[in-house]
Amino acid sequence: MEAKNTIVFPAETLDLVQKIMKRYPEGKHKSAILPILHLAQAEWKWCSPEVMDYVASLLSIAPIEVYEVASFYTMFHLEPVGEHVIEYCRTGPCCLMGGVEVYDHLKKRLGIQTGETTSDGKFTIKEVECLAACGWGPVFQIREKFYMQLTAEKVDQIIDELSK
Amino acid sequence: MKILTEHIDVPGIETIDVFCKHGGYQAVEKAIKKMTPDEVTEEVKKSGLRGRGGAGFPVGMKWSFLAKPEGVPRYLVCNADESEPGTFKDHYLMWKSPHTLIEGMIVSSFALGANTSYIYVRGELMYVIHILEKAIQEAYDKGYLGKNILGSGYDLDLYIQPGGGAYICGEETALLESLEGKRGNPRIKPPFPAVKGVWQCPTVVNNVESIAATSWIINHGGEAYAAIGVGRSTGTKLISASGHIRKPGVYEIPLGITVEDFIYSDEWCGGIRDGHKLKAVVAGGSSVPILSAEMILNTVDGEKRLMTYESLSDGGFATGTMLGSGGFIVMDETTCIVHNTLTFARFYHHESCGQCSPCREGTGWMDKVIYRIEHGKGRKEDIDLLVDVAKKIEGNTICPLGDAAAWPVAAAIRHFRDEFEWHIEHPELAIQPGAVYMRPGASWAQ
Numbered sequence: 001m002e003a004k005n006t007i008v009f010p011a012e013t014l015d016l017v018q019k020i021m022k023r024y025p026e027g028k029h030k031s032a033i034l035p036i037l038h039l040a041q042a043e044w045k046w047c048s049p050e051v052m053d054y055v056a057s058l059l060s061i062a063p064i065e066v067y068e069v070a071s072f073y074t075m076f077h078l079e080p081v082g083e084h085v086i087e088y089c090r091t092g093p094c095c096l097m098g099g100v101e102v103y104d105h106l107k108k109r110l111g112i113q114t115g116e117t118t119s120d121g122k123f124t125i126k127e128v129e130c131l132a133a134c135g136w137g138p139v140f141q142i143r144e145k146f147y148m149q150l151t152a153e154k155v156d157q158i159i160d161e162l163s164k
Numbered sequence: 165m166k167i168l169t170e171h172i173d174v175p176g177i178e179t180i181d182v183f184c185k186h187g188g189y190q191a192v193e194k195a196i197k198k199m200t201p202d203e204v205t206e207e208v209k210k211s212g213l214r215g216r217g218g219a220g221f222p223v224g225m226k227w228s229f230l231a232k233p234e235g236v237p238r239y240l241v242c243n244a245d246e247s248e249p250g251t252f253k254d255h256y257l258m259w260k261s262p263h264t265l266i267e268g269m270i271v272s273s274f275a276l277g278a279n280t281s282y283i284y285v286r287g288e289l290m291y292v293i294h295i296l297e298k299a300i301q302e303a304y305d306k307g308y309l310g311k312n313i314l315g316s317g318y319d320l321d322l323y324i325q326p327g328g329g330a331y332i333c334g335e336e337t338a339l340l341e342s343l344e345g346k347r348g349n350p351r352i353k354p355p356f357p358a359v360k361g362v363w364q365c366p367t368v369v370n371n372v373e374s375i376a377a378t379s380w381i382i383n384h385g386g387e388a389y390a391a392i393g394v395g396r397s398t399g400t401k402l403i404s405a406s407g408h409i410r411k412p413g414v415y416e417i418p419l420g421i422t423v424e425d426f427i428y429s430d431e432w433c434g435g436i437r438d439g440h441k442l443k444a445v446v447a448g449g450s451s452v453p454i455l456s457a458e459m460i461l462n463t464v465d466g467e468k469r470l471m472t473y474e475s476l477s478d479g480g481f482a483t484g485t486m487l488g489s490g491g492f493i494v495m496d497e498t499t500c501i502v503h504n505t506l507t508f509a510r511f512y513h514h515e516s517c518g519q520c521s522p523c524r525e526g527t528g529w530m531d532k533v534i535y536r537i538e539h540g541k542g543r544k545e546d547i548d549l550l551v552d553v554a555k556k557i558e559g560n561t562i563c564p565l566g567d568a569a570a571w572p573v574a575a576a577i578r579h580f581r582d583e584f585e586w587h588i589e590h591p592e593l594a595i596q597p598g599a600v601y602m603r604p605g606a607s608w609a610q
Contacts, residue, residue: 031343096407
């Protein structure tokens with residue numbers, strides 16, 4: 001994470017936050033926690049306590065209400081992560097398509113295990129459950145992008161591309 | 165016969181202009197201008213459409229349970245949290261043809277008298293959320309959403325809600341908790357969402373595919389829909405086909421074709437990948453019982469099994485399974501059933517919300533025991549232990565996740581007990597990479 005003294009969304013994101021809060025009936029804006037946490041993670045890469053406190057302040061709710069939500073949903077990183085977080089699907093159908101071998105190759109290539117970040121801070125590997133892309137497995141996701149029908153060669157290409 | 169995917173490969177179908185050129189939004193015009201909400205509901209009832217998320221509950225009947233107290237808003241929430249392993253049909257439909265869902269949302273919201281509706285999409289599909297949001301804006305711009313739709317006086321706002329990565333939020337009351345900005349812990353029922361749903365207001369939660377089908381039903385009539393299929397399995401179903409087949413992908417089938425046709429016909433899966441044989445199938449997403457090749461192709465009475473709710477469940481859990489979400493996972497003889505079961509057990513362990521102790525403790529216990537069997541450390545009593553744990557989870561939890569976790573383990577042991585025994589009796593062989601037990605005389609054995 002880049003050093004920032006104050007955690008504040010850029011103006012256009014703040015406008016979007018206001019719009020999101022209006023999607024719900026009056027007084028029910030707590031519903032905006034998940035969409036705003038996604039915006040926050042996109043902005044600061046992970047949900048640090050300071051980031052979660054900021055989300056709570058935007059919604060005028062207690063920080064614990066954000067912590068308990070962020071810690072329930074697996075998409076939110078509660079620890080610092082690398083520049084590219086590779087989240088690979090470890091569930092049955094992807095394993096049938098050779099997922100285990102492909103992910104082993106990924107770990108070997110980056111020299112790290114699942115849950116770790118490369119020493120240059122470039123890559124983090126996480127394992128996730130079914131990504132609803134079973135017919136195109138093995139699959140991993142980096143931010144919003146899906147990488148499908150993975151092979152060892154494809155993994156190398158992707159890593160080469162992202163290492164540039 | 166294609167209802168949901170007829171135009172899915174037309175270039176530009178994700179835009180409202182191309183979508184309208186292919187008959188899009190005619191159901192909105194018809195429903196809002198020419199029909200009453202009750203008439204729309206009546207057509208859906210007549211269609212026999214059953215919930216496509218997995219439970220198969222009749223959609224029209226679910227709608228008719230919606231409480232309508234004076235002065236209280238009611239809501240339609242679309243369940244697009246698709247997370248059941250093996251299932252990717254909603255992902256495919258929303259990604260390729262977002263307006264198919266949005267049109268259905270407008271028709272269904274009108275029938276229910278909802279003025280605000282939400283599509284709860286699993287957060288991992290953020291790129292699909294962007295596609296849907298663009299399409300929703302187009303629908304607003306054309307006057308199909310917003311105030312006074314088509315001059316009818318009916319108002320509807322439609323919003324997307326992203327999830328955060330939690331299988332449990334596909335359970336409808338967990339989804340509603342999540343929509344309220346909370347942890348996705350399922351609620352105790354009753355009250356059902358139809359009476360007290362999101363923000364304690366009457367709410368209907370329907371799967372993407374169910375809602376999308378309502379447009380065709382309004383255009384062609386409920387009877388025309390009911391004419392497709394067999395018995396109480398009416399209409400078409402999106403099947404997500406994955407695993408060891410020649411052509412994995414999403415297929416829209418008329419309910420009632422044979423399982424054999426679905427697996428082997430070039431129109432669908434195209435058969436097992438070259439040089440291999442069918443060993444087992446999980447027909448309706450990871451939660452439903454796995455069946456061996458013989459059992460999935462034929463019922464115990466020797467009849468060809470059909471792709472219907474009834475035929476797939478023929479024989480109960482002793483010899484049958486369920487259509488579920490239509491997540492059709494095909495395995496050839498290279499598949500180790502113990503390993504596959506481990507990935508499912510690990511999944512449910514990870515996804516249990518932790519509210520009910522039988523599920524919270526039981527899923528972890530099953531995961532641990534199957535892990536040690538798979539890794540050559542199994543004990544003789546472990547198989548019966550697994551059966552016992554599964555039995556003690558089933559039916560003892562607030563929501564169906566407990567059952568969903570117990571069934572795949574129980575079924576794997578019911579139909580492939582010899583494979584578990586082999587792992588325990590021959591750990592030195594079982595831990596070899598790629599080692600698979602071959603049942604003597606089995607149709608898939610080499």
